[in-house]
């Protein structure tokens with residue numbers, strides 16, 4: 556099948572071009588590797604605080620729910636003067652341990668920045684999980700679009716090849732028709748697998 560050997564390089568080159576262009580665009584759109592303060596704050600909070608204060612700072616952490624630890628709600632309640640909270644977090648307060656050994660001022664400030672952005676009733680606001688889900692959905696959509704583009708270019712290429720193939724078939728049969736001697740039956744059988 557001579558035509559199918561020709562078809563593949565054309566499709567392959569088309570796909571390479573599309574991937575090259577699409578790839579450059581995707582790289583340019585990549586978000587910064589360094590998370591913004593809120594994302595860093597949520598990360599630190601989920602490592603150190605949520606068991607008592609709740610995943611979204613609504614005082615519903617498993618340790619608080621269990622009874623003995625009355626950890627207050629923090630979401631959307633950060634005072635405009637950060638110092639009292641900075642001190643409570645660094646030195647500890649009541650049954651809350653001191654976090655100075657594990658979090659410097661910059662780290663605590665990141666946590667407070669994230670807590671400030673949360674709704675005090677629902678706890679809604681910046682969320683690593685939501686950001687990651689959105690990112691995954693966008694990547695899946697970009698991949699699907701790329702696949703559609705490659706498929707389209709493949710179809711175009713095979714249509715062009717089919718046209719060229721039909722033309723060469725026509726040329727071949729006209730050559731055969733003008734030939735004085737028809738090809739032997741054995742030979743034509745071999746040509747059709």
Ligand code: HEC
Pocket residue numbers: 600603604605606607608618624625626627629640641643644648649650651652654666
């Ligand atoms: C072991 C449970 C526990 C952990 C873990 C914990 N807390 Fe607390 N937190 C408490 C309790 C209980 C209180 C109330 C203390 C009191 O007033 O006696 C509190 C109080 C606070 C306060 C003071 C609020 C106010 O109005 O004075 C802040 C701010 C706070 N926590 C933030 C955090 C942050 C940020 C983290 C993580 C770095 C954290 N907590 C980790 C239990 C905890």
